Amino acid sequence: ETGVTQTPRHLVMGMTNKKSLKCEQHLGHNAMYWYKQSAKKPLELMFVYSLEERVENNSVPSRFSPECPNSSHLFLHLHTLQPEDSALYLCASSQDQTASGNTIYFGEGSWLTVV
């Protein structure tokens, strides 16, 4: 139990569907992240929120849309995805995005399959 909870753990969606991934952290952290993990590729940072403000968007296609309503919750809204978007999506949080030694705590991940 890392203090970061993601739902759903598994999601299968069609290319025309709209779905959302949810993340909640119980650690009192100020920064939250979405990472994508594909087979045999390194973890890729997608979005960063610090104090509920988006501070980074790493050239992610617009079919992925993040939302951070408060410092404890983070969503990733998905629409018109492609099969190559199938991956493990990891949410993470850290105390402070800019501090040295900024340890990141990950959730269990949401396995997404696009059919």
Add this chain to the structure above:
Amino acid sequence: GQNIDQPTEMTATEGAIVQINCTYQTSGFNGLFWYQQHAGEAPTFLSYNVLDGLEEKGRFSSFLSRSKGYSYLLLKELQMKDSASYLCAVPDQTGANNLFFGTGTRLTVIP
């Protein structure tokens, strides 16, 4: 930018010692992290090195040489449960310290 190199896979025997190497290139250095990730689970933090030398935490130790751009994770008295991927990561240089990960080393411990 950043670049991280790790071996893709390693195999070791239960009870043995294994060393997982990581070399990195980064325009500025602000520490190096090791994470462990079991199949289908979240990565979990193992260690953070910012100064040269060896840091020991029980059966796991992590070493850093900043001048060589090199780190290793040393696992002693290997157990079957140590079979996992080990991810080396460095903060990126945007000033935000977001972590940049290597592809990870998948370690298989055999009886």
